[in-house]
Amino acid sequence: MYFSHCARRLVSLLCASLLMPAVMATPAATDLLPSGARTGLLIQPLSASQPRLVQQTGDYFPPASTLKVVTALAALLELGADFRFETELRSSRAGTAVIFSGDPTLSSEDLTQLLTQLRDKQGKDIDGDLWLDNSAFNGYERAVGWPWDITGVCYSAPASAMNLDGNCIQASIYTQADGATRVFVPKHYPVQVTxxxxxxxxxxxxxxxxxxxxxxxxDNAYHLSGCLAQRKQPMPLKFAVQNTELYLKRRVYALLNQLGITLHGEIRIGSLPQDAPSQQVAIHRSAPLAELLDKMLKKSDNLIADTVTKTLGRRFFLQPGSFSNGTEAIKQIIFSRTGISLQDAQLVDGSGLSRNNRIRLDTMRQILHYLWQNDAKLGVLAMLPVAGESGTLKYRRSMRSDNIRGHIRAKSGSLYGTYNMMGFALDDKGQPDTLFIQYVTDYFPNQRDSDSAEEAPITRFENEFYRALINSEHKTSNAP
Incomplete structure (x- = not known):
């Protein structure tokens, strides 16, 4: 009974808010959420010049992965949709070098093809040293504010100039009848797991x-401890590379051996000595930026977001890219090209993974409105996941019902205690007609049994919020 009353009260509030100027909502709007949760809710019909609902507890919110929308905008404005990361193989009398640019999609197959071209053009012997040039970026490979307890998993893999296979190692763990466990790691990964x-x-x-x-x-050694519940099938594991330089050196040695190439020197980290002119032997180009951003937004790929951020810093300031100059570049690019100021936003990465990021609700509103106004040129809206159909929203519990599925394009964002969503509600023709932002943080519900069928408070809240958002009766009343 209590839930039904609250749900009706929330829908009533949202309905009323859509028909009046911007309002500060009453506490009843957040009754479905645990006590202490902070919220930032905003709804603006695209036919209106101002929001019809503004409800916020505080001025700044951690954007989590909704920050990727900002990163995508800055990247398209500065680099262009056709930009590609390049990994180049060059040689000189002083040695041979693989020059990395931070390509977040570079694979072992791509690197094998580069080395194969080297062998085909110059033979099976490499005189001198082989340099792995990582000078495109400098500074931390993980941003300030990334929690220590997630650095071992792939969604927080380090953002390096020398990325390979997403800096991710795939393995599996088995439970055994004697109460022990064992781990399987494919042989081509140069790591140790116990x-x-x-x-x-x-x-x-x-x-x-x-x-x-x-x-x-x-040293890229991993150790598992604690307990694992007995299971009939192995549990997949994904470990983030910890030392990208060591990992890549070992992988390159293995690839050289696989290709029958003899290196007469050593593999070194750094730039090829400049005492002799070099020539290009081979080059690998990534897919166009637009394709990478589509994956970044639909799959919420942190590595793409953060290497793009560092690349923006490199290109904008003409110096090695970093989290520091990359986030500053995002601010300056967006302000100079759109007039939207992010100077009071706290940005320390481009993925939103850091707990230190903070941004205002209205700043995100302006970003969304600009993306809608300029979608013919930018094409970002088509990159956003569709409720119940694609990307990170395909299986989201609050977006599975028939009246919500297919009616929202949005970017989600989650951190510990934070559940965000921002994007657009769609009309009957699939076109955006309302922008919205849902920021919920400091969300700490009472723990419930994992086997319980009861929906979490955030799911109940989202169900009602999205139903009110896309209700067709509300949309017909959007005219200012």
Whole structure:
């Protein structure tokens, strides 16, 4: 009964808000959320000059992955949709070099093709040293504010100038009848993974408060401990590379051996000595930026977002890219090209993974409105996931119902205690007619049993918010 009352009260509030100038909502709008949660809600029909609903607790919110929309805008404005990352192989009398540019999609197959071209053109012997040039970027490979406890998993892989296979290692862990576990890692990964994690029942795991824990070392050695509930099938694991230089050196040595190439010197990190002119041997180009951004927004790819950010810093300031100059470049590019100021925003990466990012609700409103106004030129709206159909929104519980599925294009963003969404509600022809922002942070509900069928408070809240957002009766009343 209480939930039904609150749901009706929320819908009523949203309906009323769509028909009046911008308002500050009453506490009843957040009754579906746990006590203490901060919210920033905004709805603006695209036919109106001002929002019809503004409700916010505080001025600044952690954007989480909704920040990727800002990164995409800056990248398209500065680099253009046809920009491609380039990985170049050059040689001189002083040695041979692979010059990396931070391509977040560079694969082992791409690198193998470059080295194969070297062998075909210059033979099976490399005189002197082979340099792995990572001078495109400098500074931290992980941004300030990335929690230590997620650095071992692939969605927080380091953003390096020398990325390979997403800086991600795929493995699997098996539970065994004797209470032990074992790990399988494909042989081509030059890493070490050990485990002394125990295989226990679900009841025992819960009673002992014992979870599977990962310790990742800078020598790319990983150790699993704690407990894993017994399972019939192996559990997939994805480890983030910790030391990109060491990892790439080992992978290149293995590829040279695989191709029958003899290196008479050593593999070194740095730039090719400039005492002799060099010539290009081979080059690999990534897919166009528009294609990378489509993947970044639909799959919420952090590595693409952060390498694009560093590339913006490199191109805009004519110096090695970093998180510091990359985020400043985003601010300056957007202000100079759109007039939207982000100077009071706290940006420390381009992915939104850092807990230190903060941005105002109205700043994001301006970004969304600009993207809509300039969609014919930028094409960002088609890159956004569709509710219940694509990307990160395909399986989102609050977007599965028939009256919501297919009626929203948006970017989600989640961090610990933060559940965000921003984008556009679509009309009956699939065209955007209303922009919206949902920022929910400091969200800490009472813990519930993982087997419980009861929906989480955030899911109940989103269900009602999105239903009110796309209700056709409201849209017919959007004329100012």
């Amino acid at each position: 485990t002394n994690a125990r295989s226990v029942s679900k009841v025992q795991q819960k009673s002992e408060h014992c979870d599977l824990e990962l310790n990742a070392g800078m």
